[in-house]
Amino acid sequence: MTNSKTQVEGKIGKRERLIDAAMRVFYEQGVEKTTIADIAREADVPVGNVYYYFKTKDQFVEAVIAGHERVLADTLATLAPLSGPAERLRTMVRGWVDQREMAARFGCPFGSLAVELDKRDDGFRGEPARVMGVLVDWAHTQFAELDRPDADDLAIAFVAAYQGISVLTNTFRDPELMVREGARLERWIADLAGE
Template sequence: MATKSERTQQRIIDAANQLFYRKGYNRTSFTDVVDEAEVPRGNIYYYFKTKEDMLRAVIKHRMETTRLMLSEWEKSIKTPLDRLERFVQIMYDSTPALLRSGCPMGSLNVELAKDQPELKNDAKQLFDLFQQWLAKQFAQMGYPEEARELSLELMARGQGIIVIAQVYQDPGFLERGTKEINRWLENLDRYA
């Protein structure tokens, strides 16, 4: 069972995670996090000396959550194609959030890439985790030589669809795009 201190720290991380996603990292202040987490201002400095420390804790939390999700998919979803389609389903399931704020990984990486390369390298770990997992699925489908390129293509297609759907506030585009990705995956599976 988590201690009161661990629960407070997690509340701060959860609040920062949501704010970094909704508002962006650079537009989120310590005060925003204090208000969202509903903790005394002094508490935040006890756990995080800088906003960069907070971002790194958020990235670590996202990585842990993602690893658990992917591990669960490995156990519960029988085929690599079904696991890849489950990955694509996240986009469709997240339509309202994606239309409002974009992809949590993509928007953070784009924001940090502009003038904070050291933090962007930390945030890139999220993409790396998905890319490696996706490549493993493609290799298991029968594409060991092309696995990396196919994983990058899948991520690029997804990110592009999310950006255009957000720009035009078009949930139908997101739905059609995810269906097209699934057709592409099914064709790959057929020819493997």
């Protein structure tokens, strides 16, 4: 007989495994091509047990969007103690470049999901735009700390450069494109910071 604490921990662990699996499978296959059975298989959870945690694929999508938001929040928290805005921006770029092999295969993890969900009539209630807005707002703050009066435009250019190179890296299946754009972005940041 298990105690209630063990049962709760098991439920949390299984739910988190399902969310992690959904994040991977949605990224690799897309939402439309993914079945709940695909997610269950990836999470090593019997498909019948999945419905205890998630009744629909849309509930998985909600959890995956929240998962991406947590990953972004964790990333931004890791960058916060760095020496200044230019270093935070450069470190973000390096993180993107480090993921170039996956970008070559599947594109940007969140950008790909946002584009797919935007094709739905409801656009998934604007949730992808809200999460993407967190990154744009963070970039704006960095450029504003560099005393740039054009921080709004620079923030959009920064995020657009990453999303654009993710699409090209994926389209041409060429991770080197991400390396080249990362180097260009680092030079651009240094110029804007007057370094």
